Amino acid sequence: MSVLDRLGQKLLFTFDPETAHGMSIAALRCGLPVGARTVRDVRLNVSLCGIDFPNPLGMAAGYDKNAEVPDALLGLGFGFAEVGTVTPLPQAGNPKPRIFRLTADEAVINRLGFNNEGHAAAEKRLAARKGRPGIVGVNIGANKDSSDRVSDYERGVTRFAAYASYLTVNISSPNTPGLRNMQAREQLGELLSRVMAARAAATAQPPVFLKIAPDLVEAELEDIAAEVVEKRIEGVIVSNTTISRPALRSTGTAGETGGLSGKPLFERSTIVLAKMRKLLGPDMAVIGVGGVDSAETALEKIRAGADLVQLYTSMIYAGPALPGRIVAGMARFCETERLKSIRALRDSRLDQWASKPLS
Numbered sequence: 001m002s003v004l005d006r007l008g009q010k011l012l013f014t015f016d017p018e019t020a021h022g023m024s025i026a027a028l029r030c031g032l033p034v035g036a037r038t039v040r041d042v043r044l045n046v047s048l049c050g051i052d053f054p055n056p057l058g059m060a061a062g063y064d065k066n067a068e069v070p071d072a073l074l075g076l077g078f079g080f081a082e083v084g085t086v087t088p089l090p091q092a093g094n095p096k097p098r099i100f101r102l103t104a105d106e107a108v109i110n111r112l113g114f115n116n117e118g119h120a121a122a123e124k125r126l127a128a129r130k131g132r133p134g135i136v137g138v139n140i141g142a143n144k145d146s147s148d149r150v151s152d153y154e155r156g157v158t159r160f161a162a163y164a165s166y167l168t169v170n171i172s173s174p175n176t177p178g179l180r181n182m183q184a185r186e187q188l189g190e191l192l193s194r195v196m197a198a199r200a201a202a203t204a205q206p207p208v209f210l211k212i213a214p215d216l217v218e219a220e221l222e223d224i225a226a227e228v229v230e231k232r233i234e235g236v237i238v239s240n241t242t243i244s245r246p247a248l249r250s251t252g253t254a255g256e257t258g259g260l261s262g263k264p265l266f267e268r269s270t271i272v273l274a275k276m277r278k279l280l281g282p283d284m285a286v287i288g289v290g291g292v293d294s295a296e297t298a299l300e301k302i303r304a305g306a307d308l309v310q311l312y313t314s315m316i317y318a319g320p321a322l323p324g325r326i327v328a329g330m331a332r333f334c335e336t337e338r339l340k341s342i343r344a345l346r347d348s349r350l351d352q353w354a355s356k357p358l359s
């Protein structure tokens, strides 16, 4: 980390996590020159679901919930940015404090509960950038008090299909009561049928990805894979935050309720990713997220079966130059290993990861 990054991070860490997050969004919105020089390397190009990604590293959902800064994020070196989760109506989310740093673990626990400004606000911003280059996915969710959650997802598809490079159906947040039950087979079948019908009727037909939790057992993964294949969803994002608590060094905040993300999530989310890749076969899109904090961890997700990877928590600890550094590291790896394409690495450790138990 450069001296400037270290200073910036030290400053942000004097504020509570949610204020620090707001300040980082404001800095990006103002166009402050943060981040590193971005690397372009054809060996990092990934072609997936008809989209040409300049590199396989994306910003995960939850950082830019209201689609305020997707282009600034792309400017940091990310190959794509996912905005949201957006719900039809604005909602405040859970009472504060609701984000907690676990500094000794390079992890975070959050129980935000889909705080966001709602569809209309996000649509306005996305409409204003329509036609600009850059891959921007839109992650859609349901309002906590909705009487018909499936219809909230349909509305998300209808509203954002024209603006989104891809759509993510997020049913894996642990912070909206009952939401993750939509991962159960029967409910998932109905949700995906209606989402795909909404897409067919929309003005544009971007790929649809399903974002799942890491806290699933093998039988549940099998059910999800079967529904994804049957309903012809284009891919799966593995994973959201975990409600499990692997051995943690931090005391105090480690006991907070919510979803854990960052370094301690890497192992579990990578095992689930590999198991999903095995279940879905080689042709379906699989995006790996959870604990990516370096070129090495990003490459390991690809070895475990990921086409693309995303990160969020590590940027809280390493600052805005991190994506540029990771992308540069991946390009160096291609050079030293004489790889013509990063795609050649995919699945090279699939069996090792997929055979690990989900303890």
Ligand SMILES: Cc1cc2nc3c(=O)[nH]c(=O)nc-3n(C[C@H](O)[C@H](O)[C@H](O)COP(=O)(O)O)c2cc1C
Residues within 6 Å of the ligand: 060, 061, 062, 063, 065, 084, 085, 099, 108, 110, 112, 114, 139, 170, 173, 211, 239, 240, 241, 261, 262, 263, 265, 289, 290, 291, 292, 310, 311, 312, 313, 314
């Ligand atoms: C503060 C915070 C807010 C998040 N909000 C969302 C969200 O709105 N939608 C979503 O799909 N994932 C959300 N996530 C999950 C991330 O997208 C990602 O799946 C998870 O944090 C694991 O990646 P990481 O270890 O790189 O952070 C959030 C994560 C954090 C830390």
